[in-house]
Amino acid sequence: MTFDYDLFVIGGGSGGVRAARIAASEYHARVGLAEESRMGGTCVIRGCVPKKLMIFASQAGALAHEARGYGWQSADAGPFDWLMFRHKLDAELTRLEGAYTGGLVAAGVDIHKQRAHLHDAHTVELADGRRVTAKHILIAAGGRPQLPGIEGEELGMISDDLFLMEKVPGRVLVVGGGFIACEFATILQGLGAHTTLSYRGDAVLRGFDGDMRRNATEQLRVIGVELRLPSTPTKLEKRDGGILVTYDDGATDQYDAVMFATGRTPHTKGLGLEQAGVKLGQKGEVVVDEWSQSSVPSIFAVGDVTDRVNLTPVAIREGHSFADTVFGAKPRKVDHRLYGAAVYIRPHEVASIGLTEEEAAAQGPHEVYEASFRPMRSLFAGSDARAVMKLLVDAGTHKVTGCHIFGPEAGEMIQLVAIPMGMCATKADFDAAIAVHPTLAEELVTMRRPTRHIGGAHPDKTVGSA
Structure with a gap:
């Protein structure tokens, strides 16, 4: 044919x-x-x-x-x-x-x-x-x-609509707790809107490492986003030029705009x-x-x-x-097991690759290397914001199985971490790299001792990093 x-x-x-x-x-x-x-x-x-x-x-x-x-x-x-x-x-x-x-x-x-x-x-x-x-x-x-299937949802926007707004709303509700919801809550708050985020869970970014989720949730609160956790809108209706939202606990509040980021x-x-x-x-x-x-x-x-x-x-x-x-007669598959991801919230981004700490613990004995510190740039300017770097290492093979970063430009750093992890690098390979100082990323190659052990018969202990 x-x-x-x-x-x-x-x-x-x-x-x-x-x-x-x-x-x-x-x-x-x-x-x-x-x-x-x-x-x-x-x-x-x-x-x-x-x-x-x-x-x-x-x-x-x-x-x-x-x-x-x-x-x-x-x-x-x-x-x-x-x-x-x-x-x-x-x-x-x-x-x-x-x-x-x-x-x-x-x-x-x-x-x-x-x-x-x-x-x-x-x-x-x-x-x-x-x-x-x-x-x-x-x-x-x-x-x-995807819309949540509640009464009056046609009054809300989806993420596509935000690029077409005629003006920044005075009060806005973002519904959802994924990366789209978190990023747009960050954006709207930064542009001057009084922003509320409503999510059914007790921490945003379901599926990410637990420490990253807690830090991201707290950062949204610190930058001024009002969090309703756990909470879910059940009804939207027009009211006095705005949108009246009814929540699952019976509470109501009025907004100039509502944006749904409830999945795709x-x-x-x-x-x-x-x-x-x-x-x-x-x-x-x-x-x-x-x-x-x-x-x-x-x-x-x-x-x-x-x-x-x-x-x-x-x-x-x-x-x-x-x-x-x-x-091309060049058979090639895609390995969907290892990929980097970043959530562009501010001032600190969340970036991850590989296993979360929870997943690592379920797979077997792992060592957790973690550093928490105040970055030099923001510290000097008077900020109390802390960055977090975490490596997960298989206790048997010493292979680095996960990396999670909460900090400025975390997405840029995770891209480079993806290269050695894709080559099955061990913790010793990371340790062998000479640090570039002063940088945030140097923490990834200067953590010498595990802060705790997970997923096996190891005693749970906490020690400092070198």
């Missing part, structure tokens, strides 16, 4: 774009791609990139305060101009979208700026009614925000997957094997639509590995 394309990709996010570009430019495949919204997907247009820029913007006031601690008597950030920032942000996102589109065009990919869905295992139907055939089809449609779900609805025979999971995710292949041999899926590890760099690696495997 002759096909119109060797590969057709549904979705123009990071994973789909990488797969399309590599297949076309490196392996000379005939590739088509359909994207119903803006090229770049969640990360570039509605997620990581604009959110990080908003984090930077929200810290100007804190930086001005720190400058006064260094003798700058007239340091003052002044009032924040949201519309000026938003227009500049829009221009930057348009530039990035152009770069993504330009890369595909240069690779020879046919771009269809419209929605697409499956007609059968080798046929894609476009929104304009055209049908195209492909030997292989890649689903890379990403995920979408795979964007598979309406893609014709089930009609084509593609197996879906309980959350609607495309069920795939270790090669990203679905239950239909010609159909593959990468990124958030598979609900494996919902991080942009993981989607990119999955897309690249797919192209190498299917079109």
